[in-house]
Amino acid sequence: MQQIIGVILESGKSALDMALYILLPIMVIMLALMKLLEAKGILAIISNLLAPFSRVFGIPGIGIFAMIKLLFVSFAAPMASLSLMDKSNMSSRYIASTLAMVFSMSQANATFPLAAMGLDLSVILASSVVGGLCASAFTYYLLTRNLVTPEQSEITLEIKEPHEHETIVQILNKGGQDGVKIVLGMLPMLILAIFLVNVLNQIGAIEWISYVLAPALALIGLPEATVLPIVTKFIAGGTAFMGVTIDLMNQGLISAQELNRMAGFVTNPLDVLGIALYAALGKRINAVIRYAIYGALVGILVRSVIHLIIF
Secondary structure, three states, X not given: OHHHHHHHHHHXXXXXXXXXXXXXXXXXXXHHHHHHHHHOOHHHHHHHHHHHHHHHHOOOHHHHHHHHHHHHOOOOOOHHHHHHHHHOOOOHHHHHHHHHHHHHOOOHHHHHHHHOOOXXXXXHHHHHHHHHHHHHHHHHHHHOOOOOOOOOOOOOXXXXXXXXXXXXXXXXXXXXHHHHHHHHHHHHHHHHHHXXXXXXXXXXXXXXXXXXXXXXXXXXXXXXXXXXXXXHHHHHOHHHHHHHHXXXXXXXXXXXXXXXXXXXXXXXXOOHHHHHHHHOOOHHHHHHHHHHHHHHHHHHHHHHHHHHHHO
């Protein structure tokens, strides 16, 4: 019992250190800036301007908004856009292709903290866009071409100015408060994920998985130490992956180059947690989620190849 309590306390300490000193400042600043751009209508202008181009890849204008939110806020930020699509009369093909794009791209809540550890943001963002477009196009033109749903109306984003009584400082403050809420919302899952990983490590499960996966990872130039964050990612999500990876890098077990090599296939919301959260958004999303998963795998494969070539 004493050993279990020790693991719980250690897991909580690691999670709090990451949340307070890494996640919190980054998410507060990024979300405050995004809130200001959204309030000024800049995000809506960009999304609506790109809509004619994005529809070539099976992504409506609101899908571009979801992409921007994912890349610069968090994995949960596109949920509002997808929920709106689910409740509208938009084609299910658009919903599936947008979801595939989201599942295959990097989420800001993992990539920006890891950038402080050596993750190349320019490559990660570029590969995310390329992989996301490949995933959405593959889903729209191949996987869902036989869906019996008409091409229905498009959703455009309204360009709004902030209320007159809202100053820039107030808008930034609101965004910062949202950032704090996101981090606090992540904290329980982060603690539980790190605790689960520590338990698996204590009982020898990670050692066994490492033994099984080590030969395959060696083929792409990754050490055995990367098994732990990779397994963590697909069990507990990107935030937990980020936390475990930072811990291993601080111990000198993973280098920045190795982080960049594996980032192509692990920095995305396609995991048990992500699928469960997005599937719960609505019936129409749940109905096409399998197409989105298959399409996302194509986008992740493209991203993986890009990272392995560059690094």
